[in-house]
Amino acid sequence: MGFFLGEMRYTCKTFGTHPVSMERVFYTLFLFICVAFPSLIPSAAAKDLLTMGETLGIDEVLVSPNGTFTMGFFTPGKNTSSRARNRYLGLWYSSIPDTILWVANREQPLVDSGAFLTLTENGNLALVDGNKRSVWSTSVTSASNDTVAVLMETGNLVLKQGANTSLWESFDYQTDTLLQGMKVKYNPTTFESNKLVAWRSADDPSPGDVFFQIKYYCMFLFNKTDIIWRSNSWDGKNVTYSKKSSVVDRDIEIWVHFLTNTTDTLLMHVLASGSLPAKISVNPAGTLEIMAVQKSKEIWEPYQTAPTTFCEKYGRCGPWATCNDYQARPTSCECLYGFIPKKKVEWDNGIFTAGCERRTQLQRNNAGNFKLIDDIKVPDKFSVGEGNTEAECRLKCLSSSNCTAYLFRNHSSPLTPPCLIWYGDLLDVRTLYDGEGRNLYIRLAASEIGENGKSNEALRPSLISASSVLIIAALILIIM
Known part of the structure; x- marks a missing residue:
């Protein structure tokens, strides 16, 4: 060197x-x-690939062709405990080495200085400790003797066979961060995607309790089994979002495209103006962060975070209540039309966990009528109903005495059906604006609507912060 x-x-x-x-x-x-x-320390002979039999030692690095990304060994944080001896193979933006973007062996740290990365004779990348024991491997079965490992300018570490065949890519094995071009894979049969899992702590890259996952057409942030945040339901629309950020001193464009020729992949594009990258990360503290490189400081700066406001946190007002961050009243929570606080004393004291209950119960021998509630976030725990028109969706709900609400959306994709049905309480309802809200029809007793169901005046709660809009645009991902 x-x-x-x-x-x-x-x-x-x-x-x-x-x-x-x-x-x-x-x-x-x-x-x-x-x-x-x-x-x-720059090297006159910095390399971007390993050929078969070559090794990368503890003090050596791979550098992408134009120098944007660096891969090498690191010891996280400033911890003085026994973990301070742990070493990991990671990726970072070359001028910001303190922020690790990907970790190979996050569950199997190396504890000796004799460890190295190598491209083995069977064509796999392997991390080997000082006792010649492999602690991590790519485990590819179809490699050959012309396989090489290349660190691409995108930050993707790729096992390549010949000029055009990729056998393995680090972008397919995300840890806690999404970079430009990474994919989150969604299974339309199980209605779940793979996870982005936060570090255990700032000093420990092992998988923690906080993770991001797509479930039932929504993005979720979990702490173990508890929901921290949930996005609005994706309706299949392609999205392009562009905004000037004073924080990062440049425009950032978020492109979200539905790939009709695939069946289970959501593809995220985060495109910052110029060549400097942006990223989305899951934080151990329980937040989802969009960050971009501040070009004048060469540091990662936060661009948007969720959740931040009261209403962005999951289910803050309990069942059958809507949350509004910007309504001019002492509380952000309000019972939906036809509902009253379930525990009035707690509600009046700002404790909304119990939510609301019906003022008039539905009668099983009475179909009831529907009340339009517009400009809201799609409530949680819906089912997919059969119906290609609003009339069919409505009839589907009326056919079951347990149906409590329905929603029909004209724009949908093959994997985001138009008719959604609820068979229980409505949870995590929130006021939206700028076209992000949906029209929801809730089932009420006929006496709540008015004589013969003639009154159908919409309840119109107002505004919300733009953070959920941006997070959705930045994270939605496209179904393979």
Whole structure:
């Protein structure tokens, strides 16, 4: 590993006694940097690939062709416990080495300085400790002797066979971060995607309790089994979102495209103006963060976070109540039309967990009528109903005495059906605006609607912050 200064080339080795004291001072300082921060020292022979039999040692790195990304070994945080000896293979933006974007062996740390990464004879990448024991491998079965491992300019580590065949990609095995071009795979049969799992802590990259997942056409943030945040339901629309950010001093465009030629992949594009990258990460503290590189400071700056407001947190007002961050009243919670607080004293004291209950119960021998509630976030725990028109969707709900609400949306994709039905309480209802809300019809006793069901005046709660809009646009992902 070398470093050029003018025409003098210094290397990380001992030169002995120097007659010029200033040179000796400079060399001593440079030697300290070589030893303490080896990955920060540029190399005249920085490489972006490993061929079969080659190794990458603890103090060596791979650098993408234009130098945007670096991959090497790191020790996380500033912990002085036994974990401080743990080493991991990770990826970082070259000028911001403190923020790790991907970790290979997050569950199997290396604890000795003799560890290395190698491309084995069977064509797999393997992390090997000082005792020659493999702690992590790509486990590809179809590799051959012309396989190479390449760090691409996108940050994707790829096992390639020949010029055009990719056998394995790190982008398919995300940890806690989504970079441009990464995919989240969604299974339309189980209605679930793979997970992005936060670090255990800032000093421990092992999988923690907080994770992101797509379930039933919504994005969720969980802490173990508890829901922290849920997005609005995706209706299949392609989205392009562009906004000037004073925080990162440039425009950021979020592109979300539905790939009709695939069946289980949601593809996210996060495109920042210029060549500097953006990312989306799951934080151990329980937040989902969009971040971009601040070009004048070379640091990751937060662009948007969820949840941030009272109403963005899951189910804050309990069942049968809507949450509104911007309504001018002491509380953000309000019972839906036809409902009253279930525990009035608690409700009046700002404790909304119990939510609301019907003022007039539905009679099983009475079909009841529907009340339009517009501009709201799609409630949680819906079922897919049979119906390609609003009339068919309505009839589907009326056919069951247990149906409590229905929603029909004209724009949908093959994997986001138009008719949604609820058979229980409505949870996580929130006021939306700027076209992000949906029209929901809730089932009420005829006496709540008016004589003969003639009154159908919509309840119109008002505004919400734009953060959920941006998070959805940034994270929605396209079904393969």
